[in-house]
Amino acid sequence: MFKPLFTGLAVATGSLALAGSALADYPTRNIQGTIQWGAGGATDNVVRSLTPHVEEILDTTIVLTNRPGGTGVIGMNHVMRQRPDGYNLLFGAENPQLYPLMGLADFTYDDMHTVNIIGQGLVVIATHPDSPFDTFTELLEHAKDNPGTLRMGGTGAGGLPSTIHAMINAVDELDVRTVTFGGDGPGVTALLGEHIDFMPLSLSAVAEQIRGGRLKGLAVLSSEELEELPGVPPITEALPEIESFLPWGPFWGVFVRKDTPDEIKTILEEAYQQAVASEGFQEFLENFGGVTLNLSGEEAQQYLDNWQSVTAWSMYEAEAVDTSPEELGIPRP
Numbered sequence: 369m370f371k372p373l374f375t376g377l378a379v380a381t382g383s384l385a386l387a388g389s390a391l392a393d394y395p396t397r398n399i400q401g402t403i404q405w406g407a408g409g410a411t412d413n414v415v416r417s418l419t420p421h422v423e424e425i426l427d428t429t430i431v432l433t434n435r436p437g438g439t440g441v442i443g444m445n446h447v448m449r450q451r452p453d454g455y456n457l458l459f460g461a462e463n464p465q466l467y468p469l470m471g472l473a474d475f476t477y478d479d480m481h482t483v484n485i486i487g488q489g490l491v492v493i494a495t496h497p498d499s500p501f502d503t504f505t506e507l508l509e510h511a512k513d514n515p516g517t518l519r520m521g522g523t524g525a526g527g528l529p530s531t532i533h534a535m536i537n538a539v540d541e542l543d544v545r546t547v548t549f550g551g552d553g554p555g556v557t558a559l560l561g562e563h564i565d566f567m568p569l570s571l572s573a574v575a576e577q578i579r580g581g582r583l584k585g586l587a588v589l590s591s592e593e594l595e596e597l598p599g600v601p602p603i604t605e606a607l608p609e610i611e612s613f614l615p616w617g618p619f620w621g622v623f624v625r626k627d628t629p630d631e632i633k634t635i636l637e638e639a640y641q642q643a644v645a646s647e648g649f650q651e652f653l654e655n656f657g658g659v660t661l662n663l664s665g666e667e668a669q670q671y672l673d674n675w676q677s678v679t680a681w682s683m684y685e686a687e688a689v690d691t692s693p694e695e696l697g698i699p700r701p
Contacts, residue, residue, distance in 0.1 A: 394454060394632050395428045404443030404460045405523075406436040408553025410489055410570035414620045415459040417652045418486065421643035426635075430457070436550035439463050439524035441473050448480065452625035454632035457483070462618050463526050465676040468696050469689055470526040477672055481633055483622040484640035485663040485671055487653055489570035491532065491589035491617055492597065496562045497581060504587035505606040507566060508542060515543035521555035521567030522546040528618050529555075530688070531679060532568035532589065535616075538686030539609035559583060570618050571596065571657030589616060596657050613682050619661065619675065621668075637664045677701040 401419070405411045412434060419430050435443035440463045450456035458480065467473040493504055501507040511518050522529040529546070536542045547564050549555040552573045558564050560582060568589075577583040578597060585600035591611050592602050604611050622640055624633065643649060644662040653660055663671050678701045680693040693700075 394635060395426055397455065398429045398431050399426075399455050399457060400450075401430045401432045401457045401459055402443045402447050403432060403434045404436065404440035404458065404463075405434070406549075406551030406553045407434050408556065408573075409551040410573040410618070411459060411461045411620055412551070412553060413572060413656065414486060414653070414658065417656075418640075418643055418649050421646045421649055422639055425639045425642055432459075439467075439470070439472055439526045441467065444475070444480075445473070447623070448475070448625065450625070452627040452629075454624060454628050454636065456625070457636075458623040459620070460623060461620055462528075462675060462679075465672060466526040466531075466680060466683070469680050469683065469691055469693060469698070471691070472526060476676070477621070477623060479626065480623040481626045481628060482664065482668040482672065483624055483633070483636045484644060485661045485668045486620045486622065486640075486644055487658045487660045487662070489572050489618040489620070490594060490596065490657050490659070491528065491568060492571045492574065492578065492600065492657075493532070493566060493568050493586045493589075493603070494559065494574050494578065494583045495566040495586055496559055497584050498562065499565065499584060501566075501586060502584070503601055503606065504603060505601075507586060508540065508606055511542055511544055516545060518544040518566065519564040520544045520546050521552075521558060521564045521569075522548045523551060523555065524548055528552070528570060529568045531683065534683045534686040534688030535610055535613045536607065537688070538613070538682065539607050556583075575655070575657040590614065613678075616678065616682075617659075619671075620658075640664075674701065 403412050403415055423430055435446055444458055444464055447456050447458040464476050467476055552569050555567050556573055559567055574583055578585045585597050587603040588594045588600050590602045591604045591614055677698055680698045681700055683689050684693055
């Protein structure tokens with residue numbers, strides 16, 4: 369697990385003072401922020417909770433717009449087509465690191481500049497309270513006896529649910545129908561309405577619903593029980609072999625056009641580093657089921673490369689994709 373960079377608060381404070389002249393020039397107007405997933409999902413919740421802290425630091429307004437679709441391709445493509453002046457930010461999750469592997473797009477986060485890798489999420493497989501299943505073991509047994517009948521919520525190829533599904537199928541068999549939504553927010557709504565039977569989700573998207581009894585956790589993607597969800601068994605109880613893929617989790621980040629002026633990149637990096645380290649956001653992230661990363665620069669790039677390597681090769685070995693990561697220059701972990 370990565371160590372949170374809480375020292376960023378002091379560093380950012382001093383650096384922002386040194387960048388006083390630059391701050392006088394940027395930002396001079398509202399900043400547009402594109403969230404590549406729908407309202408109510410984990411990425412949306414994290415970004416909307418972090419943004420007020422950044423607005424205070426930069427003394428500006430960040431106008432947030434959800435542009436879901438295409439497993440995040442639509443939102444990312446929109447920002448990549450805007451002017452590289454620092455006034456268009458992308459708030460995204462892990463999905464772009466798999467675009468070439470999934471055949472969704474020929475770009476990844478390597479084609480943008482990483483402002484900050486905010487944090488990493490924990491994963492839970494959830495169902496509605498009236499579900500007959502109390503553990504993932506029970507659901508898995510039912511699926512084996514009744515193949516193709518259970519409805520799993522998904523977010524498209526390369527999304528978190530499809531990745532978890534691939535990991536499960538790499539060590540066992542889970543034959544279900546996938547119902548696709550434009551993000552985990554709409555998926556959670558469908559789950560609450562019992563329109564689907566279960567869905568792998570970021571804990572950040574459903575922690576409060578599970579704690580409040582409005583949803584039920586069947587398993588956490590971990591080799592041991594999580595402090596945040598006592599009583600929900602680790603997935604290794606149902607699938608001991610899946611431990612080879614762990615630890616694993618989604619992440620959230622802030623990105624800008626690569627050819628944005630360096631001075632503006634620095635201002636944004638320092639502002640987000642300070643905001644992520646703030647007491648208010650730290651409290652939110654802990655309660656929301658996330659783990660702080662607060663990475664920028666080379667540390668952020670190393671994290672992105674490692675996540676891509678582990679996930680791409682896991683999916684390939686699970687036969688969830690046909691293209692070998694080696695063909696795309698993705699090294700084995």
